[in-house]
Amino acid sequence: MVDIDLSQPPFTLLDEPGRERVRSGVDLAYFDTEEIILDAGQPGEFVYVIHKGEVAELDISMPRSQARIGHYTAGDLFGAISILNGSSRYRFQADQESLCYLLPKALFEQLCESYPAFAEFFRQRLSDKARLLTEHRAQGGVTMAGFMLASVSECMRDPLVVSAGTSIAQAVASLNDSQADSLLVGDSQRFGMVTKTDLLNALVVDGLAQDAPALTIAHFELVSVRPEQYLFEALVDMTRHKVSRVVVMEAGKPIGVVELMDVLSYFSSRSYVVSLQVEQATSLDELARASARTPELVQALMAQGVKLRFAMGLLGALNGRIMAKAWRFLVDDPYRDRCCLMVMGSEGRGEQILKTDQDNALILPDDLEWPDVSGRMGEFTDALIRMGYPPCPGNIMVSNPEWRGTLSEWLQRLDRWVERRDGDSLMNLAILLDAHAVSGDSRLLQSLREAMFSRCSGNELLLTYFARAALRFSTPLTLFGTLKKPQHGIDIKKGGIFPIVHGVRTLALERSIQPTSTLERLDALVEDGRLEARFAEDLGESLSLFMELRLRQQLERLHDTEPGKQDSRLVVQQLSSLERDLLREALHMVKDFKQRLSHRFHLEY
Amino acid sequence: MLRTLRRAADRRRQAGGDYGWLFNPYTGDELVAIDCETTGLDPRRAELVSIAAVTVRGERVITSESLDLRLQCPTSLDGDSIRIHGLRGVDLDGGESVGDALARLLDFIGNRPLLGWCIDYDVTVINRQLRPRFGFDLPNALIDISHRYARELRRKHPDIDPDRGFESMARMLDVPVMGRHTALGDAVTTALMYLRLQRRALDVG
Numbered sequence: 001m002v003d004i005d006l007s008q009p010p011f012t013l014l015d016e017p018g019r020e021r022v023r024s025g026v027d028l029a030y031f032d033t034e035e036i037i038l039d040a041g042q043p044g045e046f047v048y049v050i051h052k053g054e055v056a057e058l059d060i061s062m063p064r065s066q067a068r069i070g071h072y073t074a075g076d077l078f079g080a081i082s083i084l085n086g087s088s089r090y091r092f093q094a095d096q097e098s099l100c101y102l103l104p105k106a107l108f109e110q111l112c113e114s115y116p117a118f119a120e121f122f123r124q125r126l127s128d129k130a131r132l133l134t135e136h137r138a139q140g141g142v143t144m145a146g147f148m149l150a151s152v153s154e155c156m157r158d159p160l161v162v163s164a165g166t167s168i169a170q171a172v173a174s175l176n177d178s179q180a181d182s183l184l185v186g187d188s189q190r191f192g193m194v195t196k197t198d199l200l201n202a203l204v205v206d207g208l209a210q211d212a213p214a215l216t217i218a219h220f221e222l223v224s225v226r227p228e229q230y231l232f233e234a235l236v237d238m239t240r241h242k243v244s245r246v247v248v249m250e251a252g253k254p255i256g257v258v259e260l261m262d263v264l265s266y267f268s269s270r271s272y273v274v275s276l277q278v279e280q281a282t283s284l285d286e287l288a289r290a291s292a293r294t295p296e297l298v299q300a301l302m303a304q305g306v307k308l309r310f311a312m313g314l315l316g317a318l319n320g321r322i323m324a325k326a327w328r329f330l331v332d333d334p335y336r337d338r339c340c341l342m343v344m345g346s347e348g349r350g351e352q353i354l355k356t357d358q359d360n361a362l363i364l365p366d367d368l369e370w371p372d373v374s375g376r377m378g379e380f381t382d383a384l385i386r387m388g389y390p391p392c393p394g395n396i397m398v399s400n401p402e403w404r405g406t407l408s409e410w411l412q413r414l415d416r417w418v419e420r421r422d423g424d425s426l427m428n429l430a431i432l433l434d435a436h437a438v439s440g441d442s443r444l445l446q447s448l449r450e451a452m453f454s455r456c457s458g459n460e461l462l463l464t465y466f467a468r469a470a471l472r473f474s475t476p477l478t479l480f481g482t483l484k485k486p487q488h489g490i491d492i493k494k495g496g497i498f499p500i501v502h503g504v505r506t507l508a509l510e511r512s513i514q515p516t517s518t519l520e521r522l523d524a525l526v527e528d529g530r531l532e533a534r535f536a537e538d539l540g541e542s543l544s545l546f547m548e549l550r551l552r553q554q555l556e557r558l559h560d561t562e563p564g565k566q567d568s569r570l571v572v573q574q575l576s577s578l579e580r581d582l583l584r585e586a587l588h589m590v591k592d593f594k595q596r597l598s599h600r601f602h603l604e605y
Numbered sequence: 606m607l608r609t610l611r612r613a614a615d616r617r618r619q620a621g622g623d624y625g626w627l628f629n630p631y632t633g634d635e636l637v638a639i640d641c642e643t644t645g646l647d648p649r650r651a652e653l654v655s656i657a658a659v660t661v662r663g664e665r666v667i668t669s670e671s672l673d674l675r676l677q678c679p680t681s682l683d684g685d686s687i688r689i690h691g692l693r694g695v696d697l698d699g700g701e702s703v704g705d706a707l708a709r710l711l712d713f714i715g716n717r718p719l720l721g722w723c724i725d726y727d728v729t730v731i732n733r734q735l736r737p738r739f740g741f742d743l744p745n746a747l748i749d750i751s752h753r754y755a756r757e758l759r760r761k762h763p764d765i766d767p768d769r770g771f772e773s774m775a776r777m778l779d780v781p782v783m784g785r786h787t788a789l790g791d792a793v794t795t796a797l798m799y800l801r802l803q804r805r806a807l808d809v810g
Binding site: 026029 | 804
């Protein structure tokens with residue numbers, strides 16, 4: 001018929017006469033909502049091309065909640081695989097009233113015969129689907145392999161070696177200093193291992209004096225491995241000898257120790273190792289090294305299928321620790337605990353996964369005199385840049401005097417922003433609303449936040465202005481509710497993440513909700529009664545999906561050196577149909593949310 | 606009344622002719638949706654430009670069994686109607702003569718009931734050409750979708766004043782308009798609207 005769209009694959013694989021055969025060979029049929037178009041086990045009689053409406057593919061052998069395995073909308077094609085297989089494996093059911101073109105089996109087979117590429121397309125889809133499913137199941141196994149192939153040298157820590165004359169008291173002190181669990185005692189020829197348990201037994205059970213030499217309680221039968229051995233061999237050795245650490249020897253010298261705890265955490269996510277490195281760092285350089293490992297950690301977490309919400313939590317905590325540690329290195333004692341360093345923006349919300357621009361600010365107490373503040377803060381910003389946090393293009397950093405001040409100065413700024421309500425002020429408010437204290441006196445931030453809530457939450461006019469930004473970017477859906485598919489991709493940050501984050505932020509401001517992370521805010525809003533639990537959950541899931549898609553793309557581009565390419569565009573055509581469906585659903589949630597916002601804050605005009 | 610009488614007379618006259626079978630009562634479950642594009646809106650003067658027909662069987666529109674005829678350029682084809690149906694004189698080059706086209710149309714529709722939007726208009730225009738050439742009017746039962754629609758709507762929602770315009774009907778019935786102002790497109794859309802009406806699409810709202 002006239003209106004069938006044959007400009008999409010697989011029909012592009014036909015030539016014009018072939019397409020004409022399709023056009024003249026198809027019929028039209030209407031299916032009501034919930035009507036079963038093709039049931040599992042039925043022989044396939046037609047290939048269906050949806051002209052309008054939505055069709056779900058259901059696996060009826062699965063429980064209801066997991067039954068839905070596919071979703072088709074206008075322009076999609078289904079039923080071809082049922083014809084190739086002889087009968088349909090799944091049930092196709094209309095989600096909405098749907099108008100479908102029916103391409104009869106005979107014609108489809110003729111087409112497959114005369115156009116090999118056309119037939120190939122469907123065979124590929126079949127294997128594509130199968131691969132997708134197996135991949136889905138096997139994703140957990142990928143990093144297991146990574147673990148099996150890791151070598152000892154990747155997981156060992158530096159040995160703590162003390163001289164033969166060290167006393168037990170000195171040994172305990174040095175263990176505490178370096179936050180280690182064991183030390184090696186000895187001279188250049190032989191080394192003995194002393195663990196915390198050994199020390200404890202020596203002092204309590206054997207009643208040795210504190211100044212007794214540690215050498216007397218050391219074990220000299222060491223279980224040792226070579227650095228190039230596989231990590232799992234070390235694990236096997238530990239199990240066999242019933243010890244919880246092995247010494248790494250190279251050319252007769254100990255060069256490291258592998259602790260059972262390290263192996264297990266390496267096994268689980270390597271998160272422990274990175275956080276350990278951060279904790280143990282004694283200089284900015286060491287901190288920078290630890291900080292450089294976080295992308296790798298993210299990759300491992302993602303590959304293991306850790307839920308993004310928890311990964312974000314972990315990374316947020318880790319980034320916070322890195323900042324706090326850098327702060328401790330750079331700022332001297334009287335100041336560092338009295339003023340409050342806060343991170344804002346995505347870091348403040350704890351939604352930063354890979355390192356993005358640094359957004360931070362400083363609140364000083366009113367009675368603190370700090371003459372060298374600008375010099376110190378400049379150093380701090382530089383240190384963070386070295387640590388891999390790029391400078392903020394909007395200059396929202398402690399090195400900028402605008403983002404630094406005493407509490408009363410901040411309150412004045414706040415008043416000015418609330419009063420002016422122009423673009424910059426609203427943006428500043430939004431940034432400040434997400435602030436999260438990482439170091440110093442967090443009561444300062446708390447009182448600032450309370451001031452903010454008291455000034456804003458009742459101010460309908462301000463809230464309206466504030467909420468408007470959420471509608472600034474259009475949702476990348478077409479008029480008919482399908483995904484827009486521009487060649488250069490859709491901007492998932494503007495179209496998906498921002499409206500949710502900002503909308504939720506507005507609601508949080510309205511209701512004076514304390515947490516800064518969007519997901520926590522959603523939970524709090526549900527508790528508050530502002531949102532229904534179901535809607536909030538869907539919104540949270542949508543946000544997680546956007547972030548996950550974005551993150552995966554960022555990880556792929558992590559190794560691109562051109563900074564210009566690191567934008568948040570997502571090319572829809574490269575996604576699998578499963579992901580596309582999810583993305584479309586999620587964007588519909590965004591649309592829905594925007595409508596609610598504009599209704600609540602009267603943004604229709 | 607007049608139509609019934611005329612039909613009886615036609616039937617008598619055609620009883621032994623080639624088209625006698627058209628007058629037999631139809632017993633199947635198929636319908637044929639038809640639509641014509643013409644040169645004007647006055648059924649006494651307008652001439653046919655194209656005729657399309659498509660079978661409706663059960664719950665399906667059998668677009669693979671359809672007829673789409675373009676006729677030879679009639680003398681009264683002018684700018685106003687070209688603007689509507691988009692068929693220029695050139696497009697009609699190689700079109701069929703009215704006689705051949707009507708013969709094919711009769712073969713296609715047979716004695717199946719006809720379905721159309723304001724079908725009286727189309728049938729009148731066809732009959733004007735049919736009677737001088739074949740000596741009878743279309744004897745088929747007629748279903749006018751716009752009457753059906755208005756009746757349904759009045760019954761379900763007496764408060765709504767039915768707008769029988771083609772597009773607004775399609776919108777109310779949630780039917781996509783396919784190729785508006787091409788004969789085949791309109792015929793298919795009409796058929797879809799019929800299917801929707803049969804399924805009581807208006808019940809919901």
